[in-house]
Structure formats: C-alpha cells, structure tokens
Amino acid sequence: MLEHGGRLRLAAQQFGIELNQWLDLSTGIAPYPWPLPTISVGAWNRLPELDDGLEAAARDYYGVQALLPVAGSQAAIQVLPRLRGESRVGIVAPAYAEHAQAWRREGHRLQEISEGSVHRALERLDVLVVVNPGNPTGRRIETELLLSWQAQLAARGGWLVVDEAFIDCTPELSLAAHSPLPGLIVLRSFGKFFGLAGMRLGFVLAEQALLDRLDEQLGPWAVAGPTREVARAALLDVVQQEYQRQRLQADGLRLAVLLSQYGLPPAGGTSLFQLVLHERPPELHEFLARRGILVRLITAPPGLRFGLPGDEAGWARLEQALKEYRS
Template sequence: MLEHGGRLLRAVRQYAIAREDWLDLSSGIAPWPYPIPPIPLDAWARLPEVEDGLEAAARRYYGATHLLPVAGSQAAIQALPTLRPRGRVGVLSPCYAEHPHAWQRAGHQLVELDESQVEGALDNLDVLVLVNPNNPTGLQVSRERLLAWHARLAARGGWLLVDEAFMDNTPEHSVADCAERPGLIVLRSFGKFFGLAGVRLGCVLAAPPLLQRLGELLGPWTVSGPTRVLAQACFADAPAHLAQIARCAQASQRLAGLLASYGLAPSGGCDLFQYVRSARAAHLHDFLARRGILVRLFAEPAAVRLGLPACAADEQRLAQALADYQKETA
C-alpha cells in the first residue's frame, strides 16, 4: 500500500499519544463536515438504484452532461488504466502517487514530466495524467492550456485525465463542462470539499461510451444507498457551497500567513492545504508529531503538506508548536 495522509492510528501507536489528543492536519479534507441528512430505512434495506436523483444532482453541481458515480475516485484511478492498450503515459509530477502506480501496474510506460516539459512530450504520449490543482504542490494549470493539450491528444485517440479532487473551491477553473468530449476524463472527489471522506464517493465525467465501459468493469451497486441519499442533499445545498468556499479560502490564507511568520513560507497550496518544501521536512514532521500534530510528509522533494485547522484553538496550537520549532532550529 502506498503512503497517504490520514493514518492517525499509526501515529497514535508510534508516538504513544492518545487519539483524542491529536490535531490531524495530514489530509487535504475540509475540517467542517456537511451535516448528515436523515437517511430513510429504505436506503439501508434495498439495493441501490441508479438515476434515483444522485446522478442528476451531481450533473447540476459539476455542470457536466454525463457522469458515473463510483466508490471514491480511487476506484476509477485503479480501473481506467485497464481500459487502454499499453502505451506511453505522461504524469505531471510530483503527483498523487496512486495515479502513476496504477498505470505502471497495468503495464504502461510511465513518463514523469513537469509543466514545462509537457508541450515537447505531448505528441509522443498516449495519455497525460495530472491533478489540478495539484496534490501535493497546489500547482494549477489553466483551463485554456488543458483544453489545448486535450485537443492534441484526442486527435490521435489519446486521453487527457484530469483529477480535480481539489477543484470544488475554485469551480470556475474546472473543465468538467467539457468532459463529454472524447478523450477527456475528469475525476471529482466528493469527500474533500464536503468534509465527508468516509462516505467514499467520487464521480467520473467523460463521454458515454467510456463511462459505459468503466461501469461494466466496476460492476453494479458500487455506491451504497445511504451514500446516494446523503450526497444528493449535499450537492443540492447551494448556499452551503458558497459558505464552505469562503470558509476554506479564509482558513487557507490564515494558515499560509502563520507558516510564513515562522520562516516556513509555503511554496504552494490551494484552499484546502498548504505545501512547504524544506530540506528539514522530516525533522519538522517528527517535531510536530511529538507534540500531537500530524502533517503529511513527502520524501521527494522533501516537503510537508498541512491541511486546514478547524478553529482558532487549533490554529493557536499549531502556532505554538511552530514557535517552538523556530526556537530549536534558530
């Protein structure tokens, strides 16, 4: 299994700190979960059915023509590489590690690229994969550039796969409304923006023939009945979307300012996390963990990613730990 954030129980064991005493900033998940609507008994008792309102609500929310709900976008990440013959797959790096892992496991030749290298490499690729905004750096590629890349790939039967797991906070930059174009595949994650990662829901936006093939591969009933009820309510709550966008943006700005004030100015980030590159990233990660604050460590390049503190008390706790770190490393 690859390394991911959110492994709090492992930290509990490693550092011998009780679970309730941790401040977990290791995942880029909004720390304010949407309220859970009443779930009728029928949703638990019956097998789930498609087009019960979930798909329509998701299409309206994403501005998409066609989509397929799946059990978390991870399910699609693992399945999509099996729907193409083996070829050359470019990945904009650094990247969410499950993407290159899945394409390599399916036998494709992987080509790691930075943004400046894509233009020169594109005509020799069958697929280009990227996360936008990027995880973990927060780098965002413009909508215009993405659609130009897609046009070049699609002209040769290629794919552009855009993972928009962190796009809900800036929907104006999404290419979801173009995902009916052959060869453009957009992944959206439900749990991060809505703060409900435990429900395991994502959506794949693409042309109908590809969605049909993916649906047949994944099989029936991939999304549970209770999840379908819950997600419909969240997708439909437009006033809450605006409030969540504003709250995340303000918290992310405060986090960036806090880090900068202690000599750890972010080198990237988005409205759900901040990213700090540092040669001493492993030391910072351990220093915070010993004080019950869990952040996400990256080895290459050496960096940490911090999710949003949920309240002023959490921000103050992080500030105190960073002040202690600054004193120790001065």
C-alpha cells in the first residue's frame, strides 16, 4: 500500500508530539469546516436509495447528464483497470501514484511518460491517464490538447482518463462538459474542495454504458446514506461554494507569497497546495515536523508539498517555523 499525506498519528508517534498539537499541511484538502446539515435518522438506519436527489444535484454541479457516485475517486481508480483486457497504458508523470499502481496490479503494460512525449507515445497506447491539474506539480493541460488525445485514442477504442481532483476552484478548465465523448473518463473528487474527505465520495463522468459497467463492478450501496445526504446539500449550496472558491484562491496565493518570502518559491501548485522543490527535502520535512508541522515529502520531483493552514494561528505558526529555518 502506498503512503499518502494525512498520516498524522504516525507522525505524532515518530516525533513524540501529541496529536492535537500538530498543524497538518500534508493533504491538499480544504482546511475549513463546511457547514453541515442535520442528518436524518433514515440516512443512518436505512440502506441508501438512488432517488434521494444526490445524482440530480451532482449533475447540476458538474453540468453533465451522466455520472456515477463512488466511495471516493480512489474507488474508481482501483476498479477502472478491471474493465479492460491487457492494455498498453501511459501515465503522464509525475502523477498521483495510485494510478500507476492500480493499472500495474491488474496486469497492464505501464509506461510513465512526460507531457511533451505524449504525441510520440500515443499511437502505441490503449489508455492514457492524466492528472489535471497535476499532483504534485499543479500543471494545467489545455482542453484542446486533451481533446485531441481523446480523439486519437477513441478512434481505436482507447480511453483517456482525466483525474480532476483539484479542479473545482477552476471549473472552466474541466472536461466535464465533454464527458459524453467515447472513451473519455473524468474523475472528480468531492472531499478536497468541500473539505469533507472523511465522507469518501467522488464522481465518475463518462458514457452511460461505461458507468453501468463500473457500477456493476462496485456493487450496491457503494456510497453511504449519511454521505449522500450531506453531499446533496453541499452540491446545492451555490452561495457557500462561491465563498469556498474565493477563499481557497486567496489562501493559495497567500501561501505561495509566504513561501517565496522565506526563500522557498513554489515551482507550481493549485489553490489547495504549493510545491516547493528543494535540494534536501527530508531535512526541511524533519525540521518542520519537529515543530509539529506536517507537510508532504515528494520524491519525484524532489521537494515538499504544502497545504493550507485553516486559521490565523496556523498561518502564524508556519511563518514562524519558516523564519527559524532561514535564520
């Protein structure tokens, strides 16, 4: 099993700092609490039902006619490789490592490639996986380029899988509106933008026939009743969404400026995280951890990924640690 951000209990044990004393910047999840609705008793004591309005709310939010709720986009990442026979799969790297692991686990022939080499590799591929914006780089790939890749793959029955986990603050860059195209599969995370990762919810946008195959593999009741109820309310709350988007965009810029002020200019990022390349990433990672600040250690490219503090105390604490590091 791959390591991920958010392993706060392990860090607390490793560095001997109480769990509640940490500033966790390791996950790329919105740090602000979303206003939660009251969850009905029925959501807890009845099996989930599909006519509760979640799918309708999600279709409106993403602007699509067909989608499938899943238990986090991670569930789709793991199951999609089972829907194809042995295939030649390219992944634009660096990328979220679970993609490569899932395709490799199912016996597909995997090739990690750079964005610049896609045009040369595409004729040899059956599937291309792209994370857009990139994780951990924040790199955006233009819609026109992605659609040209989709067209070339679809012409011979191939797939373009686009993981848009960090795109909610820039929805105009999403391929959601194009998801009915053959062979295009768009993955959307719910928990990152809404700050509700513990609910384990994501959505797959694609042709209905492919969604039906994926649904069959996942089985009934893939998303819990309380999750469905909270998510429906959040997806309908347009006012809170706009506030969330503006706040994340402002704080993403604030983080980039703060890091730059202390000699750590980001090499890329999104509204939810900033990537800092560094000569000795483990050294800086440990320096911050010994002060109760957890960031994500990145190996390719070597650096650190910083998420957002959730309050002014967190911002002040991060700035103080950066001051100490530069002194």
